[in-house]
Amino acid sequence: MPRPAKQANAKTRRPRAREAGHHAAEPALQFGSAWDYAPAPETLPVPLKKRYPLYIGGGFVPAASGKTFASINPATGRAHARIADGGRADVDAAVAAARKALDGPWGKMPPAERGKYLFRIARMIQERSRELAVLETMDGGKPIKESRDIDLPLVAAHFFYYAGWADKLEYAFPGRRPGPVGVCGQVIPWNFPLLMAAWKLAPALACGNTVVLKPAETTSVTALHLAEIFADAGLPDGVVNIVTGAGATGAALVGHPGVDKIAFTGSTEVGKKIAAATAGTGKRLTLELGGKAANILFDDAPLDQAVEGIVNGIYFNQGHVCCAGSRLFVQESVYDKVLRKLADRVATLRVGDPLDKNTDIGAINSGEQLGRIRELVDSGVAEGAELHQSRCRLPREGYWFKPSFFTGVTASHRIAREEIFGPVLSVLTFRTPEEAVERANNTAYGLSAGVWTDKGSKIFKMAKALKAGVIWANTYNKFDPASPFGGYKESGFGREGGMHGLAPYLR
Numbered sequence: 001m002p003r004p005a006k007q008a009n010a011k012t013r014r015p016r017a018r019e020a021g022h023h024a025a026e027p028a029l030q031f032g033s034a035w036d037y038a039p040a041p042e043t044l045p046v047p048l049k050k051r052y053p054l055y056i057g058g059g060f061v062p063a064a065s066g067k068t069f070a071s072i073n074p075a076t077g078r079a080h081a082r083i084a085d086g087g088r089a090d091v092d093a094a095v096a097a098a099r100k101a102l103d104g105p106w107g108k109m110p111p112a113e114r115g116k117y118l119f120r121i122a123r124m125i126q127e128r129s130r131e132l133a134v135l136e137t138m139d140g141g142k143p144i145k146e147s148r149d150i151d152l153p154l155v156a157a158h159f160f161y162y163a164g165w166a167d168k169l170e171y172a173f174p175g176r177r178p179g180p181v182g183v184c185g186q187v188i189p190w191n192f193p194l195l196m197a198a199w200k201l202a203p204a205l206a207c208g209n210t211v212v213l214k215p216a217e218t219t220s221v222t223a224l225h226l227a228e229i230f231a232d233a234g235l236p237d238g239v240v241n242i243v244t245g246a247g248a249t250g251a252a253l254v255g256h257p258g259v260d261k262i263a264f265t266g267s268t269e270v271g272k273k274i275a276a277a278t279a280g281t282g283k284r285l286t287l288e289l290g291g292k293a294a295n296i297l298f299d300d301a302p303l304d305q306a307v308e309g310i311v312n313g314i315y316f317n318q319g320h321v322c323c324a325g326s327r328l329f330v331q332e333s334v335y336d337k338v339l340r341k342l343a344d345r346v347a348t349l350r351v352g353d354p355l356d357k358n359t360d361i362g363a364i365n366s367g368e369q370l371g372r373i374r375e376l377v378d379s380g381v382a383e384g385a386e387l388h389q390s391r392c393r394l395p396r397e398g399y400w401f402k403p404s405f406f407t408g409v410t411a412s413h414r415i416a417r418e419e420i421f422g423p424v425l426s427v428l429t430f431r432t433p434e435e436a437v438e439r440a441n442n443t444a445y446g447l448s449a450g451v452w453t454d455k456g457s458k459i460f461k462m463a464k465a466l467k468a469g470v471i472w473a474n475t476y477n478k479f480d481p482a483s484p485f486g487g488y489k490e491s492g493f494g495r496e497g498g499m500h501g502l503a504p505y506l507r
């Protein structure tokens, strides 16, 4: 039930978290104090550069305008590098270089040779994975244990996986003669900078395309270290071009007449603009957009394991995850128990220096994103939901948000409908499987979902009824290059990963 008295409050002050619940039907939530660990920072230095130029036609070049912008370390809020601000002329040059490579050496290369380049790139990523993981963490704020143990191994795995497909495309599509689509424009977000680059580049190259990639403004650094790997691997000039810049640079790439295909990962809002910009142009398009996934917990599930999965589902990568399990549906009979376990677990999450190997939750990617999270959390309090937060202390500098969850959430609250893209969970309840399905599917998105139960038949029943591209059972946020990923409804269309991920890059 909305509580109007709180609405007025929320306008004048930051919502204060409850450390103990006061909802009549809820148990008192006690956040205990976390264990203390000695600091365990990843050793520096890493080869972070002062300036990062564009990568066009196999060379590192400044933007034609000479303009640069700052890349910020979100854990300090301070600029640590300057990035070339690519404009229309740079996009022109990159598309021309990509076309030349397609008509030249890359287009003429036997597929097995193409595959060798991808295998070589995969191995070089493995060799330099520590350096890339540290840079990813410094530039984007994610904990080093995630960039080191999840992002980088998956980046290499994607190149290995698609390397293997390069000379087997006719087996993937029997009776057909698959050929590349042409020059691909790829625009990626900031939450998994290298991984999103790998998801886009590896299948495109395996299928014989050439690429112009536009990384996100706040996380361009590692894409340019990846460009060094391409150069060192001897990848022919112009096969991959990287043009950094803001949204306008992405829009210039999307609108460029020399581009044959656009692949975009990012917000639904920008995805809609791109769909409009490419409509009627003959350009191929795939969109990987936002999500508001349901994580459904039945009373017969192993509760401790499920709580781990819930925590991973929403707090992994600070909740900057399109498939995050951001709506938790708990069966009413175990609601009190689950809430108590969740509160206990949230209290142990370590928030702080992303370069510390013990850190569970790093920095919010940018000041702008922190503002968006706060605005939505404020709306949750104003609409009458109850906010619970960890007691952890946040660093003074940089961008941070405490791991949080809301109880007393109704389906009409903004925090139940909109993507918060931060470490904030909305907890709802259900009584029957039918009710769970109905409530879970009551969303504009359809990217992912999770089901927790001891009963196999229930898993199959739920998986069939849930309208989401990926459904995890008794686990969450598991990724594999052989497994396709993608959404329904406002979560976009097209699949990345697996054999399905080849189709968008083939004619």
Ligand code: NAP
Pocket (backbone or CB within 6 Å): 187, 188, 189, 190, 191, 192, 214, 215, 216, 217, 218, 245, 246, 247, 248, 249, 250, 251, 252, 254, 265, 266, 267, 268, 270, 271, 273, 274, 287, 288, 289, 290, 291, 321, 322, 323, 419, 421, 447, 491, 492
């Ligand atoms: P975003 O604002 O849509 O930005 C994504 C990318 O598009 C960035 O490189 C951005 O540049 C660029 N861009 C902005 N405006 C553009 C325009 N008019 N034309 C072409 N490109 C443009 O999203 P974000 O805030 O970076 O990322 C968060 C969103 O991405 C979330 O909604 C999340 O769910 C979604 N996401 C989806 C997936 C998936 O696989 N489905 C994966 C990750 C993230 P700037 O960086 O300069 O803004």
Ligand code: MG
Pocket (backbone or CB within 6 Å): 071, 072, 073, 074, 138, 139, 140, 218, 219, 220
């Ligand atoms: Mg940054």
